[in-house]
Amino acid sequence: MDADEFLAESFAEHRTHLKAVAYRMLGSLTEADDAVQEAWLRLSRTDSGAIDNLGGWLTTVVGRVCMDMLRARATRRETPMEQRLPDPVVSPEDGGDPEQEALIADAIGLALQVVLDSLRPAERLAFVLHDMFAVPFDQIATIVDRSPDAAKKLASRARQRVRGTMPSPDRDPVRQRRVVDAFLSAARDGDFAALLAVLDPDVVLRVDAGAFAEGGSWTISGADAVVGHAPNFQRFTTTRTVQPVLVNGAAGLISSEDGRPRSVLGFTIADGRIAAIDILSDPERVARLDLALPLD
Structure with missing residues (x-):
């Protein structure tokens, strides 16, 4: 196996996780695919030998790409997200494929996606990465260009907004x-x-x-x-x-x-x-x- 094939296989191992991150950040399945593809392009242009933790590096890149896409939405003044439902993930009652399961893990219901769409980009990223994917605040801080304490406050504000906006859903x-x-x-x-x-x-x-x-x-x-x-x-x-x-x-x-x-x-x-x-x-x-x- 040559270096390019090895890199492609290594990326494929993280792809499902990366799409789950991007979907929670963007609420759009198409844009989530675009964000993951951009991460691959950036990886292919980078010296992978200098990357100690490929999963962490890719998660950081996808986070930054999603932040840029959310900011671009605001700049273009598209239809307000509160008037546009996120893309639903639809599957049979007996469950979907592994990628679908990853997209909706941690009870990421459609109503929660609606609430996430109302958050500011930095708040959304801090909440999604920390509360849903256990990314440490030191890593989140580098993406939002703030201190770890400031990143923690972003997640806290988002958490309060989520808890105050929607009831706790039944799981059964x-x-x-x-x-x-x-x-x-x-x-x-x-x-x-x-x-x-x-x-x-x-x-x-x-x-x-x-x-x-x-x-x-x-x-x-x-x-x-x-x-x-x-x-x-x-x-x-x-x-x-x-x-x-x-x-x-x-x-x-x-x-x-x-x-x-x-x-x-x-x-x-x-x-x-x-x-x-x-x-x-x-x-x-x-x-x-x-x-x-x-x-x-």
Whole structure:
């Protein structure tokens, strides 16, 4: 094996981890792939013999690339991230492939990705690398160009924001699915009382239909406001095929029409009720998802 082949194999051993880091940082599967590819290009131009810890070096590089990409988003003044749902990771209920499992490890639910998208780039990086991947603050400090104490404060602020914004989700997949099935049944029947019973009083509904779609992207809060959309839920469940799936490792649904996926629904279940519903129905983004599911 020559040096180039050895380097490529060494990089491949870290690729899944690097994509998981990039996905948490960017909330975009395509951009995560781009960040990992950029790390490979930088490695191929570097004297690998001078790298003592390849995994740590690559994690640092991906962190810096992601920071640059997040800052570029802000500079371009793209659609605010709070109006754009992160890419969901959709897998069968019996689990996905190893890369999918790595992407959603540590209960990185879709609602948590939404919260991460609201953090400042440096806060997000400090929180993601330290709290999710146990990267020491000395290493994080070199990426954000601050002291280790300052990096620790960034992670602390992000942690408080995350804890204060979203409830602690239920982890039991059976309980999750039971609640989602109750929602689906109530929606099909147009049963307002049953819908209210399954929703947390402060439930949040986020819909991302794409920047150019009629209705666009929007967010509403409160059980009464969400139940006001019961007719839409009923049409959704009676005119399309609805299939149970995992969305970022939690109970979710995917709807299809004529065998084509149309929408992905992610649910956050807390204390036996639905605390958040995230619906991605942007046709272009749904079509790009690697679903690998048998759609009827």
